[in-house]
Amino acid sequence: MARLFWAELVKTFLKKRTYLGFLIALVVVPLIELAMASEGEFFIRRVMRNLANDFLILGNLFNGWTVAYQVMNALWIHVPLLITFVAGDMLSGEATAGTYRLMLIKPVSRTKILLAKALATLLYVVVFIAFLAALSVGLALALLGSGDLVVFQRGLLILAEADVAWRFMVAYLLALAPMFTIASIAFCFSSFVENAIGPIVATMGVIIVFTIITVMSLEAFEAVRPYLFTTHMVVWQKAFEDPVNWHAITASLLNLAFYTGAALLGAWAVFTRKDILS
Amino acid sequence: MPPRTSGSSGILECSGNLDTVSFSMPDPILVTRKLGKRFGKRWAVRNVDLAVQRGDIFGFLGPNGAGKSTTIRMVLSLIRPTEGDVHLFGHSLRSERSAALRRVGGIVERPDFYLYLSAIRNLELVGALTGGVHRHRIDEVLDLVGLLSRGRDLVKTYSHGMKQRLGIAQALLTDPELVVLDEPTNGLDPQGMKEVRELIRSLAHDRQKTIILSSHLLHEVELVANRMAIIHQGELAVQGSVKELLEGAGSAVMVGASPLRTAAAVCRRHRAVRSVEVNEADLRVAIDTKAVPHLVASLVRAKVRVTMVRPVRSLEEYFLSITEQAQGT
Numbered sequence: 001m002a003r004l005f006w007a008e009l010v011k012t013f014l015k016k017r018t019y020l021g022f023l024i025a026l027v028v029v030p031l032i033e034l035a036m037a038s039e040g041e042f043f044i045r046r047v048m049r050n051l052a053n054d055f056l057i058l059g060n061l062f063n064g065w066t067v068a069y070q071v072m073n074a075l076w077i078h079v080p081l082l083i084t085f086v087a088g089d090m091l092s093g094e095a096t097a098g099t100y101r102l103m104l105i106k107p108v109s110r111t112k113i114l115l116a117k118a119l120a121t122l123l124y125v126v127v128f129i130a131f132l133a134a135l136s137v138g139l140a141l142a143l144l145g146s147g148d149l150v151v152f153q154r155g156l157l158i159l160a161e162a163d164v165a166w167r168f169m170v171a172y173l174l175a176l177a178p179m180f181t182i183a184s185i186a187f188c189f190s191s192f193v194e195n196a197i198g199p200i201v202a203t204m205g206v207i208i209v210f211t212i213i214t215v216m217s218l219e220a221f222e223a224v225r226p227y228l229f230t231t232h233m234v235v236w237q238k239a240f241e242d243p244v245n246w247h248a249i250t251a252s253l254l255n256l257a258f259y260t261g262a263a264l265l266g267a268w269a270v271f272t273r274k275d276i277l278s
Numbered sequence: 279m280p281p282r283t284s285g286s287s288g289i290l291e292c293s294g295n296l297d298t299v300s301f302s303m304p305d306p307i308l309v310t311r312k313l314g315k316r317f318g319k320r321w322a323v324r325n326v327d328l329a330v331q332r333g334d335i336f337g338f339l340g341p342n343g344a345g346k347s348t349t350i351r352m353v354l355s356l357i358r359p360t361e362g363d364v365h366l367f368g369h370s371l372r373s374e375r376s377a378a379l380r381r382v383g384g385i386v387e388r389p390d391f392y393l394y395l396s397a398i399r400n401l402e403l404v405g406a407l408t409g410g411v412h413r414h415r416i417d418e419v420l421d422l423v424g425l426l427s428r429g430r431d432l433v434k435t436y437s438h439g440m441k442q443r444l445g446i447a448q449a450l451l452t453d454p455e456l457v458v459l460d461e462p463t464n465g466l467d468p469q470g471m472k473e474v475r476e477l478i479r480s481l482a483h484d485r486q487k488t489i490i491l492s493s494h495l496l497h498e499v500e501l502v503a504n505r506m507a508i509i510h511q512g513e514l515a516v517q518g519s520v521k522e523l524l525e526g527a528g529s530a531v532m533v534g535a536s537p538l539r540t541a542a543a544v545c546r547r548h549r550a551v552r553s554v555e556v557n558e559a560d561l562r563v564a565i566d567t568k569a570v571p572h573l574v575a576s577l578v579r580a581k582v583r584v585t586m587v588r589p590v591r592s593l594e595e596y597f598l599s600i601t602e603q604a605q606g607t
Contacts, residue, residue, distance in 0.1 A: 007406035108376065
């Protein structure tokens, strides 16, 4: 199994497509952060204008933490797309390249091959999110320094500087869960088809439909909304609540784990029965 | 249509003349029983009973769309049979897949690889699927197919012929006893085809491999195979020893003679001749090979000048007769 996993890592991390997400992040994150650094203080001042009449605000609220938080908010819609570039190609890429015929005639079970591929996909997600975290937080702190964090969620919350770093760490760890779900769904779609475009489009389609149901305040959707994974995609934001609602976090993680497991099970059911005709 | 059989498809194989008859127990490496695959309502392959013995170079022939690739894919577990089973080295592919495939290597149609990796890296990845192979084994198989000096190059820089040879290298990587080669000379130039043919012969004779060679190039199979099967419209039309099948089916010769009319008359009167076809400059005489010298003697006795006698019963003709016959039924 270790050799299979190694083989999948070699295939994944020596492929140029794998670094597309990294490249995009490398362009977009500095772009946003530099732009915010140049005019972000105006943005904070506008948000705080009404409060300034009633409160005395001391210190620097426009700092690296605030920018990193804003970047996380802004990118969280687009990161899944970058994840699907790789996850959607994991199985279908083999079909496109014709290498299924190379792999699946060997005396190793398809279940093991699938497991190795799924683990490689999840490891890619971990590496990508870690890269995003390091880039986003590291660059923001380097540009604007540290300070208290202003969180705009249900109201305004100001978290003390000493209370912020661990929350970012937890937030990025929690962010892995929805990305695992997205990757697993793309991986599942990838087992059906023979090119990577299908899984990417299908996964984004699911996300869009589920997100519409999640955000539209219609009563008809009330009953299903808590069960949709898109409702829990922003579970990372709960790390910035005070106090942190661990109960709600656990519920979200269970929901995401269910979708992840179901998608991987679906991939297994398809892959192990698939006739290789390509 | 029940397939015709010949040679070693039975339980005992008989060889030699009547004075020195020897029996040897066949050692079937691959046996398929009632193998069938249905796609939707259409049966692509049905009731295929193949038997490949140890040491065979087994030609698997059929026109395009006859079911060759589907059968090969079922044998290599790329396609799940709708009915029947494949037994490799006595292990059922359905219930003991890993054990069944452990001593098998193969290429199926185009030899596709990870183009962005080197040949060595590709072979390492293939090796990882079988528990890992030593680097010296990788060098050995690359050397065998003449790619050792290009092992570190990315596969995307390879020509089609080189990829084909790399395909054979990966098939041999784990030193399998049975090598399944599906259209191994596809897209190769004549020199490349000759090299692959020589490699196949050397694998069988020098390294004692059993080879299944699926091809639509009949001449190629005729040159290297000792046993063969022909599949047509998804069903096995014939299976057996190449030599015996061709002899059993009767052969023909082209006869150049003068005067042609007299020659045709002599041929028609000859007991061993089944039919005579008069062409512009020669005759096509359907006759058992053994009776050809007697026919020539008869022609000479009738003062016919015989300028040429050329056997024409090739695998191609036999193949066409089998497939046309099957089409008629």
